[in-house]
Amino acid sequence: MKNIVILGGGTAGTIMANKLRQALEKDEWNIVLIDKEKTHYYQPGLLFIPFDIYKKQDVIKPKMNFFPSGVDVIFSEIERIEPDMNQVVLVDDKHIKYDILIIASGTSIRPEQTPGLMDNLWYNKIFDFYSLEGALALRDFLRKWEGGTMLINIVDLPYKCPVAPLEFAFLADEYFTKKGIRDKVKIKYVTPLSGAFTKPRANKMLSGLLEEKNIEIIPDYYIERVDNEHSSIVSYDNRELNFDLLAIVPLNMGSDMIERSGIGDDLNYVPTNKSTLQSEKFENIFVIGDAANLPTSKAGSVAHFASDILFENILSFIENRPLKAHFDGHANCYIETGFGKGSLIDFNYDTEPLPGTFPLPGIGPFGLLKNTKMNHYGKIMFRWMYWHLLLPGKELPIEPLMSMAGKCEKC
Ligand SMILES: Cc1cc2nc3c(=O)[nH]c(=O)nc-3n(C[C@H](O)[C@H](O)[C@H](O)COP(=O)(O)OP(=O)(O)OC[C@H]3O[C@@H](n4cnc5c(N)ncnc54)[C@H](O)[C@@H]3O)c2cc1C
Structure with missing residues (x-):
């Protein structure tokens, strides 16, 4: 029996656990997911709380609701990764061996880093x-x-x-x-x-x-x-x-566990191949979501698009094939602009947000770099999609790689 260990059960870790558990034989691959917190926060919803639009209950759910059966879930603080030993050490000194490691430990705020704050x-x-x-x-x-x-x-x-x-x-x-x-x-x-x-x-x-x-x-x-x-x-x-x-x-900084493991940069982000999502240093370690040092936005949409690429590449890695799926840094963000309107940006490593319509040329229904009611509905609808489609790793009607369809370079 081989082990895939996923560090972090937030947006990216949950999606990966769902995709991989569905695809891999249970008698060949054991999947272990480790997270220190039992509550999943719908982070985009935090924005609406100060203005009394959402309540606390709208943005939290138990993490266990989203993990598939057949995954060993451990709720514990991760102390460090020991890449040379292919193992993860928990705070209680428990050692967990891996054949493949997926780092999805995100980023968090560090107010203590600004004097006087x-x-x-x-x-x-x-x-x-x-x-x-x-x-x-x-x-x-x-x-x-x-x-x-x-x-x-x-x-x-x-x-x-x-x-x-x-x-x-x-x-x-x-x-x-x-x-x-x-x-x-x-x-x-x-x-x-x-x-x-x-x-x-x-x-x-x-x-x-x-x-x-x-x-x-x-x-x-x-x-x-x-x-x-x-x-x-x-x-x-x-x-x-x-x-x-x-x-x-x-x-914002990546997890301290990354620093303790000696595998991060100054802000505890893990140097990651921006195309294959493999660690720059260790070939059986992959990184997804905010934990990676990718030159694109740190966003749930990026984690979601990247998950399709990482899924392909992990299957290739298991079968000793070259990593052929390439991530383009695709990000897609609805922007709430107030008074029932919103905007939308869709971009990747190479293409800046352009005006136009999304996802269909000329039809939309969403307007890129426009301020419309429809974009606001997109943002509001996204919460439902997040809980019901995105976290469970289901297909969404948007391709993982950015498309130029509907975008206008000369506008
Ligand atoms: C106010 C706000 C608004 C946002 N709006 C949007 C939006 O509109 N659209 C969008 O796409 N994105 C948005 N985001 C960003 C989005 O929520 C994140 O980019 C996304 O959740 C990243 O997923 P992740 O899996 O990389 O990290 P996370 O979801 O943060 O998960 C990381 C997990 O790792 C665990 N972990 C970390 N260190 C350890 C450790 N040492 N031991 C054990 N567990 C550990 C944490 O407990 C956590 O569960 C918003 C974020 C905020 C804060």
Whole structure:
């Protein structure tokens, strides 16, 4: 009997467990999945909690609901990987041998990495919305807040779902407008990027939307510390910005277990072949989702598209065939823009988000880089698809590799 061990049972690990269990003979391949947490968080839903649109129950479900039968699930903190011994060590010193290892341990926020961030203003005037705890605390704060200056700040790149802080800004604009206090709130979008988004056309469209909604962009801003006494943030080039409310995307880092294993980069991401998804260093280790150092967005959609490629390549690896499936970095993100509308971007390693229609040329029904009601419905529908189709590893009507159909390069 051989062993495939999957580290992390979030979006990517769950999809891989479902796909592989269906395909591999149970008397030949044992599949072990290890995760420290029993609850699955629908992370895109966290964004809606501060604005009282979703409740806690809308974004959490037991992880066990999504793991297939025939997978050995271990709920434990992973201490480290010992690649030279082909084994994983758990915190209780249990050793688990593998023939193939899939790392799907994601990324998480590290507020402790920014000086002053977690001092007395944390969850008092400063909140994150990337954790359930932060989103709920911010919701309680906003229910009572009467206005002032709100900064939305991104600490550094890369961070998961690069459009999430923009969506947060758009939803905040809608929330304060409906509450009748928009004229009492200054919203400033403070980002290390030189605009709203990295790629030129998406940047133009999204910067335009921020401007339309009277949200000021403060670009090229790298926060150095929080000054708790003056309620301000200070950048490395000494620009000080005061706030009454700071909604922050703290530094994102891969799992500490990667650091303890000595196989990651400075931010604990695993060097991974961007095409085959095989570890750069160990041929029986594969990496999927936010844990990998791929030059594309850290997003659930990327994990989902990559899962088809990784599935093919693992079957090839088992049969000693060359790894022929190639990932193109395909990402597809709905962007909630407020007041019942949304936008959509679809891109890969080489092609920036382009205008057009998706998935069908001329028909859509979704509009790329457009602000439409249909795109908003796409975002809302996605939660159902996530729980019922995506996590169980079922086929979705979207190809894993990006298609140029419907995209307009010259528009
Ligand atoms: C606010 C927000 C909005 C988002 N919106 C979108 C969106 O609209 N569209 C989109 O595509 N993506 C979105 N994302 C991103 C998306 O949720 C993630 O990219 C996706 O979940 C990544 O999947 P993953 O499997 O790589 O990591 P995760 O789903 O985070 O899973 C990692 C798992 O590894 C486990 N783990 C880590 N270290 C250890 C250890 N040492 N021991 C044991 N277990 C460990 C964790 O417990 C976790 O279960 C959003 C994220 C946030 C925060």
